[in-house]
Amino acid sequence: MRLDAALEERFGKGARPGGAVAVTTQTAEQSLDLDADLMITDLCPADVLLQRFGRLHRHQRARPDGFAAATAVVLAPDTGALAALIAVDGVVRRGLNGLGTVYPDLLAVEATRRALAAGGALDLPAMNRPLVEASTHPEALAALAVELGGAWPALDRRLRGGEAAQRTLARLNALDWRGPLPDAFQEADAEIRTRLGADDRLALFDPPVRGPFGVAIGGVTVPGWLAAGRVPADAVPERIAAATDGLTFRFGALDLRYDRLGLRPAEAG
Numbered sequence: 001m002r003l004d005a006a007l008e009e010r011f012g013k014g015a016r017p018g019g020a021v022a023v024t025t026q027t028a029e030q031s032l033d034l035d036a037d038l039m040i041t042d043l044c045p046a047d048v049l050l051q052r053f054g055r056l057h058r059h060q061r062a063r064p065d066g067f068a069a070a071t072a073v074v075l076a077p078d079t080g081a082l083a084a085l086i087a088v089d090g091v092v093r094r095g096l097n098g099l100g101t102v103y104p105d106l107l108a109v110e111a112t113r114r115a116l117a118a119g120g121a122l123d124l125p126a127m128n129r130p131l132v133e134a135s136t137h138p139e140a141l142a143a144l145a146v147e148l149g150g151a152w153p154a155l156d157r158r159l160r161g162g163e164a165a166q167r168t169l170a171r172l173n174a175l176d177w178r179g180p181l182p183d184a185f186q187e188a189d190a191e192i193r194t195r196l197g198a199d200d201r202l203a204l205f206d207p208p209v210r211g212p213f214g215v216a217i218g219g220v221t222v223p224g225w226l227a228a229g230r231v232p233a234d235a236v237p238e239r240i241a242a243a244t245d246g247l248t249f250r251f252g253a254l255d256l257r258y259d260r261l262g263l264r265p266a267e268a269g
Helices: 002-011 046-052 081-082 106-117 130-136 140-149 151-171
Strands: 038-042 071-074 203-209 215-222 238-243 244-253 253-260 262-264
Touching: 038 046, 046 071, 046 106, 081 106, 106 130, 106 140, 106 151, 130 140, 130 262, 140 262, 203 238, 203 244, 215 253, 215 262
Parallel strands: 038 071
Antiparallel strands: 203 215, 238 244, 244 253, 253 262
16 A cells, blocks of 8 residues: 555656656556556556556646657567467466466467557557457457467467366356255365455464564465465464564465565575
8 A cells, every 4th residue: 555655646646747767566557546658568468458558648747858649668578489488288387577477378468469569559548449359359369379370279278278167167166046055066176266365375463563664564465376385374474584674584384575575485585
């Protein structure tokens, strides 16, 4: 909340004049009333990219010389670099900047890159729908996979198969409130999560400790992908060491650091 408030104060509608640079994660791409003169962003699927573009020239105000037109610079790997992340069976390896993890559908990423590389100015929001459909519609992505060849069709089959499996899993475990509850449920191969963050762990500090932004904090959320198999449900923070630039602590089998760059394994530096 403090980061959000600081960003909106410096880049919001009533921001004071003068130069400033904000380096953010994708969490700043929506829900914040930010107004940037220039945006530099990594490549991502078009629907997400449009959210980021929404932080550019958001309000009517005087612009510095050279920034009268809304401009975004998209840093994009080429097709070969994206293809190198895909194994023969369609499994995607983790790449830089969220490719393969936050954005596992590299077909959507490549389709977005192609749409941007076609050139010309973007007229938004008039062009939102064709941009999103060209980079997310299953038929468009299937055609692109065939055109690219190699491991791309295997990636498309794996992605669409996974989506179909998730839909089937949801149907099998749905409850019809109009009738009696069943005596037994269909067994699932995966845990059914009813909300985001259900597999996270909360590290509670008792008493609160000084956080990296100058205020006392009572705890931090350790995401499920980091806690999986290493943090039991009853774990409590240990070996808490607070400093002016952040804090470190032991949580289950994890040694963690929390500072201005966020929460991460302590060995990551």
